[in-house]
Amino acid sequence: MNYPVPENSEFFEYWAKKEKINFEKNKNFSRKEKNKYIDQFTEKINKFWKLYKSLPFISEIFLCNSISFNSLKEDSDIDIFIITKRNKLRRARFFSELYFSILWQKRFRNNKKQKFCLSFYTREDNTNLYPIMLKNKSDIYLWYRLAHLVPLYQEKQNNDWIYKANPRFNAMFPNHPCEYCINIWTKLFTWKTFLKKIVEFLFWWLFWKIIEQLIKYIWKPILRYKTKKLWDKWKWIIINDKMLKFYDDKRYQIASIFTIEQKN
Numbered sequence: 401m402n403y404p405v406p407e408n409s410e411f412f413e414y415w416a417k418k419e420k421i422n423f424e425k426n427k428n429f430s431r432k433e434k435n436k437y438i439d440q441f442t443e444k445i446n447k448f449w450k451l452y453k454s455l456p457f458i459s460e461i462f463l464c465n466s467i468s469f470n471s472l473k474e475d476s477d478i479d480i481f482i483i484t485k486r487n488k489l490r491r492a493r494f495f496s497e498l499y500f501s502i503l504w505q506k507r508f509r510n511n512k513k514q515k516f517c518l519s520f521y522t523r524e525d526n527t528n529l530y531p532i533m534l535k536n537k538s539d540i541y542l543w544y545r546l547a548h549l550v551p552l553y554q555e556k557q558n559n560d561w562i563y564k565a566n567p568r569f570n571a572m573f574p575n576h577p578c579e580y581c582i583n584i585w586t587k588l589f590t591w592k593t594f595l596k597k598i599v600e601f602l603f604w605w606l607f608w609k610i611i612e613q614l615i616k617y618i619w620k621p622i623l624r625y626k627t628k629k630l631w632d633k634w635k636w637i638i639i640n641d642k643m644l645k646f647y648d649d650k651r652y653q654i655a656s657i658f659t660i661e662q663k664n
Contacts, residue, residue, distance in 0.1 A: 437472040442585045444514050445478065445552065449589045451503060452553035456495045456599040457488035459524050461553040468548040468582050477512040481549065482521045483562075489523055490615040491603060493644060519646045526642040527565040543572045548582050553589045 445463070452461055465479035466472050484492035500506035500516055507515035522529075533542055546569060549562070563569055563578040570578060603611065638645040 435470050435472045437474060437476070438467075438470075438584060441467060441472060441476075441478065441514060445586050448503070448505065449587065450593060451499060451505070452589050453591065454593045454595045455492070455499060455553075456596050456603065457485050457492035458496065458553075459483050459485055459555050460551065463550040463552050463584065463586065464520075464545055464548065468550045468584060469544075470584075475513045477507045477515050477517045479517045479519065480552065482518070483524050483527065484521055486523055486525050487612070489521060489641065489644065490612050493518070493521055494615050495599065521644040523642050527562050529566060530568055532638065532643075532645075543569060547573055547576055549580060550582050550584055550586060551580050551588050552586060555590065555592060557588065557590050 455461075460483040462481040462483075463478065464481045466476050467478060482492065482496065496518055497506065500518060505516050507517040529542060529546065546562070546566060551559075559579040563576075570576070
């Protein structure tokens with residue numbers, strides 16, 4: 401995981417037994433080998449540095465999920481977690497979807513290989529993720545996702561503020577340094593392009609409430625259609641004025657499996 405983990409022989413003995421490994425002879429279970437697809441993914445990601453610096457109303461972009469968990473497959477997409485500026489959530493999503501689509505880098509259902517999945521947005525004043533934990537508090541996936549965030553773009557570089565915004569994180573990972581520490585050989589890009597400055601100037605205050613509401617109501621019938629047609633896949637989405645989360649939420653499956661294994 402690239403950060404110190406607590407000594408916990410019971411967990412590693414359980415893991416070793418499951419994998420049929422002699423625990424006494426080999427106790428080095430805390431790290432994985434470098435994923436064989438990571439180089440081609442990082443080359444692709446670093447290539448679009450101007451894109452990240454040109455996205456209006458976005459303060460930070462993080463890589464997450466399979467690429468930061470060291471579990472890439474050949475046809476994996478690139479999951480990103482986006483922090484938007486206050487009261488700019490829908491404008492940030494509109495322009496990010498537009499820019500990624502124009503460059504043909506947005507993930508679509510039948511075209512996801514090495515494409516960017518724009519599925520999770522939250523505002524910079526709403527970065528405490530505790531309220532979206534599972535109700536039974538067995539949500540280990542959410543905290544691991546936070547621990548494995550890899551910053552891709554920051555307007556102003558800051559290496560710990562999202563952990564300060566999640567005070568319960570330290571209780572879950574007492575040995576974590578509470579800063580971004582997962583290395584997948586991508587670059588961190590900062591500041592903004594002239595294009596971003598121009599678009600933000602034009603759309604910052606001018607009828608901003610009208611623009612936000614317009615985007616919201618134009619998209620509403622599309623959302624109704626999708627949720628009605630694909631209810632099983634869309635029932636865990638979050639859509640409000642502070643957060644947009646669209647991906648199929650697998651935390652319930654992970655939590656149930658984890659709970660069953662713990663009982664056994």
